[in-house]
Amino acid sequence: MSGSIVVRMAWRTLGRSVRRTTLSLLGLATGCAVALLASAVVRGGMDLRVRAIAQSGFGHLRVAPAGWQASQDRRLLLARWRQTLARVRACGGVEVAAPHLRTSALLAFGTKAAGTELAGVDPEAEVGYNRLIRRMGAGRYLQPEDRGVAVIGRAIARRLEVDLDDPVLVTVVDATGQIRHGLLRVVGIVDTGTPELDASICHVMLEDARELLGVEAASEITIVVPKAAELDRVARRLRARLAEDCEVLTWREIVPEQGDDARSDRGFTNLLIGIVTVVVILGVTSAQLTAMLERRRELAVLLALGMRGWQVVRLVVLEAAILGMVGAAAGLLVAAGPAYYLATRGIDLAALMGGEVAVSGVVFDAILYADMGWWMVPRGLLLGLVAALAASGYPVFYVLRTNLVAVLSLREG
8 A cells, every 4th residue: 555545544534533633632732732831931940040050159160179079178279270260261161260269257347246158259250140249239349459358248247237448357267277367348238138148248359368368279160151051061171171180060069959959840840741641642542542443344344455454553653643743733832822921921930939039049030931942843743743653552452453354244353
């Protein structure tokens, strides 16, 4: 039997029962639309998560001393940080590379004291990616020519009862274990709106931090890439370029809580898509089986006239493929409107959560936008095709086991 005849038979069969075909198409379209919308929202949420982590001071990648990930020991430093920084900035795909020198510090003003993390920064690089420091409640951020000044969070300023231009006594433990002190003038107060974050912000010039700690080193180099999709590729390049005394960490390792949440979100979406797909398969299987029962005599005659079993399979599979592709196309059309709305208007997380969302030191955008793109077309078509083909499995098996004599003689097979 030629291919053109099989195609004509498939179209004729689908058009024979308009109601059944329409219901099958509705099931496939609804399933594809739900799966695509869920994927679009989760992909948008992943983009939001990665962007928020990068812009909250963590970056996409981090170059740290070897062994830092296992020990989390702040005494581990990048001794050759200048050479490492130059190699990082020369690596393709790196947008921002910001060196930091971090340590625990005690800030004091009069009889008030507050413990926090002191970070020595390069202000030009820091401004290029860290959005937290753009939320200045008072004063200004650090400038390249500054020395002996600090920018602190609003929570620290309130606890110390300090204002702009007040001198703050900074106490740290240097690399040799000795206690060292320094005076820094407050030139800016950051107000992120989240007290927990404000309490952890104390930025000074990198040179001042090195002088306080008595070292010529850096704790890490924070890296931002233009596109999150290129993150793993850039990480592989950096690992190949840098010396063995460095390790390159991704945001999943820098903020493991967020990495676990991302995996949970992806797992939930896959589970939802799986459930929807199974429901669609069961519904289409019922319709296909009904169609096979109605066509038993027709198929039995074809088999009796010499049609091979594999040709019957090809006919039923072709019908399922047509049904799946048309259903998937309809599902794409159904999903296009809501996906466009969610991609342009978004979901207001602030309204749902009662304010700005901050988790594990990461400040998330107030609006979650869905990821609407051309990726939806192949995924939707594949989902519809797989569901329809899977639904045709049992009906085909049932037909091939049909007793031809019983069917042609109008007896039960």
